[in-house]
Amino acid sequence: MNIIEIKGLKKDYPLGNTVVKALRGIDIAVEEGEFMSIVGPSGSGKTTLLNVIGCIDFATEGSVKVGDREITVLNDRQITDIRLNKIGFIFQTFNLIPVLNVIENVEFPLLLMKNQSRTEIRRRADRLIGEVGLTEFAEHRPAELSGGQRQRVAIARALVTNPDIVLADEPTANLDSVTGAAILELMKEMNRIEKTTFVFSTHDANVLKYARRIVKIKDGLLSDN
Amino acid sequence: MKLVLTIAWRNILRHRGKSLVIGVILFLGALLMTVGNGVISGMAAGIEKNIVNGFMGDIVLISEKQKSENILLDFMGQAIEPITTYKKIKPVLQNQDIVARHLPVGKNLTLVLKEDEATPGGAFLLGVDFAAYQKMFPDNFRIIEGRWPRPGERGLLVPTFAREEMANYMNLWVIPENGTVIKEHMKKETLEHIDALTVSSNVVMMGMASGMNSTSDIRFPVTGIVKYNALSTIFGHFCIADIDSYRECLGYFTAADKAVAVPKEEQKLLNLEGTDLDSLFGVDPLIVSNTRAPGGAAVPGGAAIINNAIVSGSSVTATPLGVENGIYNLVLVKLKDGVPYKTALGRLNRALAEAQTGVRAITWSKASGPIGSMALIIRGALFVFVTLLFCVAVIIIVNTLTMAALERTSELGMMRAIGARKSFIGGMFLGETAILSSIFGGAGIVAGIAAVKLIPLFKITSTNDMVQILYGGDIFHPLLGTSDVLITLMQLVFVTIIAAVYPMHVAGSITPLDAITRD
Ligand SMILES: Nc1ncnc2c1ncn2[C@@H]1O[C@H](COP(=O)(O)OP(=O)(O)OP(=O)(O)O)[C@@H](O)[C@H]1O
Ligand SMILES: [Mg+2]
Numbered sequence: 001m002n003i004i005e006i007k008g009l010k011k012d013y014p015l016g017n018t019v020v021k022a023l024r025g026i027d028i029a030v031e032e033g034e035f036m037s038i039v040g041p042s043g044s045g046k047t048t049l050l051n052v053i054g055c056i057d058f059a060t061e062g063s064v065k066v067g068d069r070e071i072t073v074l075n076d077r078q079i080t081d082i083r084l085n086k087i088g089f090i091f092q093t094f095n096l097i098p099v100l101n102v103i104e105n106v107e108f109p110l111l112l113m114k115n116q117s118r119t120e121i122r123r124r125a126d127r128l129i130g131e132v133g134l135t136e137f138a139e140h141r142p143a144e145l146s147g148g149q150r151q152r153v154a155i156a157r158a159l160v161t162n163p164d165i166v167l168a169d170e171p172t173a174n175l176d177s178v179t180g181a182a183i184l185e186l187m188k189e190m191n192r193i194e195k196t197t198f199v200f201s202t203h204d205a206n207v208l209k210y211a212r213r214i215v216k217i218k219d220g221l222l223s224d225n
Numbered sequence: 226m227k228l229v230l231t232i233a234w235r236n237i238l239r240h241r242g243k244s245l246v247i248g249v250i251l252f253l254g255a256l257l258m259t260v261g262n263g264v265i266s267g268m269a270a271g272i273e274k275n276i277v278n279g280f281m282g283d284i285v286l287i288s289e290k291q292k293s294e295n296i297l298l299d300f301m302g303q304a305i306e307p308i309t310t311y312k313k314i315k316p317v318l319q320n321q322d323i324v325a326r327h328l329p330v331g332k333n334l335t336l337v338l339k340e341d342e343a344t345p346g347g348a349f350l351l352g353v354d355f356a357a358y359q360k361m362f363p364d365n366f367r368i369i370e371g372r373w374p375r376p377g378e379r380g381l382l383v384p385t386f387a388r389e390e391m392a393n394y395m396n397l398w399v400i401p402e403n404g405t406v407i408k409e410h411m412k413k414e415t416l417e418h419i420d421a422l423t424v425s426s427n428v429v430m431m432g433m434a435s436g437m438n439s440t441s442d443i444r445f446p447v448t449g450i451v452k453y454n455a456l457s458t459i460f461g462h463f464c465i466a467d468i469d470s471y472r473e474c475l476g477y478f479t480a481a482d483k484a485v486a487v488p489k490e491e492q493k494l495l496n497l498e499g500t501d502l503d504s505l506f507g508v509d510p511l512i513v514s515n516t517r518a519p520g521g522a523a524v525p526g527g528a529a530i531i532n533n534a535i536v537s538g539s540s541v542t543a544t545p546l547g548v549e550n551g552i553y554n555l556v557l558v559k560l561k562d563g564v565p566y567k568t569a570l571g572r573l574n575r576a577l578a579e580a581q582t583g584v585r586a587i588t589w590s591k592a593s594g595p596i597g598s599m600a601l602i603i604r605g606a607l608f609v610f611v612t613l614l615f616c617v618a619v620i621i622i623v624n625t626l627t628m629a630a631l632e633r634t635s636e637l638g639m640m641r642a643i644g645a646r647k648s649f650i651g652g653m654f655l656g657e658t659a660i661l662s663s664i665f666g667g668a669g670i671v672a673g674i675a676a677v678k679l680i681p682l683f684k685i686t687s688t689n690d691m692v693q694i695l696y697g698g699d700i701f702h703p704l705l706g707t708s709d710v711l712i713t714l715m716q717l718v719f720v721t722i723i724a725a726v727y728p729m730h731v732a733g734s735i736t737p738l739d740a741i742t743r744d
Contacts (some may be wrong), residue, residue: 036282056736056737056741057738080641080645080647083641083737089642089643091639093635094638095639097636099239100232100237104231108228111228112646121593158643219252
């Protein structure tokens with residue numbers, strides 16, 4: 001079953017008098033449980049594509065379905081709820097709420113969902129923190145963690161709500177290669193354990209070996225796998 | 226909710242500097258608001274204390290014919306209409322259990338005349354029964370020279386302010402009979418022209434009641450000089466005379482009296498006997514000597530009138546019963562404690578109308594005209610001040626919070642990206658402001674209450690009347706009731722909400738995309 005279905009997606013950015021055509025007609029389908037990478041040179045449209053899938057940016061033209069729902073027609077409130085319930089995000093930087101510690105950051109989306117008991121939330125957050133290997137850092141604030149540890153917290157938080165898709169835009173770009181490799185190993189492991197679909201972007205060839213499916217993008221168009 | 230407040234609280238600690246700026250503003254705002262409200266309340270209470278307890282009572286009865294309700298200090302206005310029905314009014318008031326006491330008075334403007342002075346001065350004259358007056362207003366002034374007139378005695382109490390006015394405008398320095406000039410009681414300006422002053426122990430006044438019989442010039446023997454405890458430049462306009470002399474001065478005679486009273490023209494003619502005709506055009510003939518009759522009674526117009534009056538077997542200084550038959554201008558009413566004015570006005574007016582007294586009841590604040598409104602103006606000015614303070618506080622808080630929102634764009638956008646609604650972000654900002662205003666604003670209110678309670682202990686005094694109005698008496702004495710504190714609390718909540726609205730909007734409008742494009 002396809003968890004993401006995109007047809008004829010175009011995205012234009014107005015820039016002064018001209019228009020930047022960031023995406024120029026994307027067609028793609030992503031199946032449930034995939035571990036997929038989008039690769040392409042800088043400025044090719046990777047971030048733009050991920051943002052549209054993640055309901056962070058909006059298509060200029062075309063259809064985007066996330067888990068059966070056409071997201072191009074939704075209002076802000078519905079879009080926010082899809083981000084909360086269906087999608088997990090791992091950003092390159094600025095992933096965590098500075099005033100909350102590790103466990104509170106991981107619990108945050110669950111608290112927003114308001115559909116589980118406090119103990120249930122704590123139990124689930126504990127489990128994911130354990131899976132990303134940060135149990136002993138549970139009480140630490142983000143400022144007291146390394147870059148790799150922060151990305152691990154972000155992974156735990158992205159997964160804690162049991163989302164349909166986890167989107168990660170260059171999750172390793174700010175990390176050294178060893179740490180980056182470890183993060184990708186972890187994501188792959190989580191994909192295996194939680195059966196969550198992962199879509200991540202990169203322009204680093206070293207990272208590609210972790211992907212089970214690779215989609216290439218250039219000048220806003222997909223080329224063959 | 227708990228999550229929002231947790232984040233809000235930790236953000237306050239994280240951005241201590243900004244929190245402190247907002248906190249200090251809220252503290253000062255709440256402090257000044259509390260003290261301001263205290264001063265306003267103290268002022269209201271003080272004016273009430275001074276005017277109600279010392280001069281006018283709570284309610285004033287005026288003639289139905291009286292057009293202007295400003296009957297205290299209206300130099301330009303019409304004379305106060307006479308009230309001829311006190312006999313009917315008295316039982317009405319006595320039957321009302323809401324009335325504590327009442328006092329009928331004559332009150333009108335008079336000209337103060339002096340032999341060598343072409344332009345007369347002006348003074349208000351109150352006509353009262355001195356004993357009743359003392360019972361009604363026991364401690365509003367003290368006698369600094371001379372004494373109270375004895376029962377039935379004719380006399381005049383001159384307030385210090387009126388004495389200074391007479392000294393300045395007419396070079397007249399009045400002292401009580403058998404008194405001496407006490408230089409310590411003179412103001413500096415008066416001392417400067419002390420040589421020009423004529424010292425006199427009586428004052429000649431001419432009533433100015435328009436359309437009422439004929440007025441007369443009466444020579445009032447001064448029995449005492451009085452000093453008001455507060456608001457002396459306002460109350461000090463009023464010389465207080467015995468009611469009989471007052472009536473004569475104003476030409477107030479009832480129908481019964483009229484039979485014996487002599488019209489003004491005649492009085493003049495009578496006066497002319499023994500005077501040369503030329504002086505008819507001067508000032509002198511207007512001044513009639515006041516001859517004291519053995520019983521302490523005096524009648525204007527000299528011996529001729531006295532004879533006339535005595536011959537007809539009637540006198541304007543009759544028994545107390547007779548006095549009450551005469552003309553007054555106002556009836557001052559003190560209510561029992563805690564009776565709301567609205568209730569009192571309703572009940573009194575109904576009863577007064579039923580008894581066909583021809584008078585109506587108004588509140589002291591209406592009756593005191595510009596002074597009542599002066600209180601309102603000061604209140605208004607303070608209100609404007611507090612409002613300005615609000616605006617400044619709101620602007621600074623809005624500015625600081627908006628900057629904080631923009632600085633946290635990445636953080637807020639990220640929260641939005643992982644599913645936080647606009648309302649959550651807004652709630653965070655409201656939460657921060659609310660926490661700051663409960664802590665700092667609360668402290669400000671507490672400090673304000675403490676200040677209001679402590680201020681009277683310092684016994685800050687003033688002799689300036691405007692300041693006295695602000696002080697609520699001669700000692701600066703702000704007051705705070707529960708309702709004032711509640712009002713301040715409401716104002717604080719209002720400021721908090723107003724100050725948070727725009728930053729909430731700004732923060733809520735930050736999109737996840739803003740967060741990403743930032744870095
Ligand atoms: N907000 C924007 N306004 C205008 N142009 C934009 C905006 N965002 C992206 N673009 C343009 O769209 C194109 C695609 O940008 P995008 O960020 O998706 O590329 P990318 O593949 O993620 O590149 P990188 O590897 O450098 O992150 C670029 O030409 C970029 O300049
Ligand atoms: Mg990019």
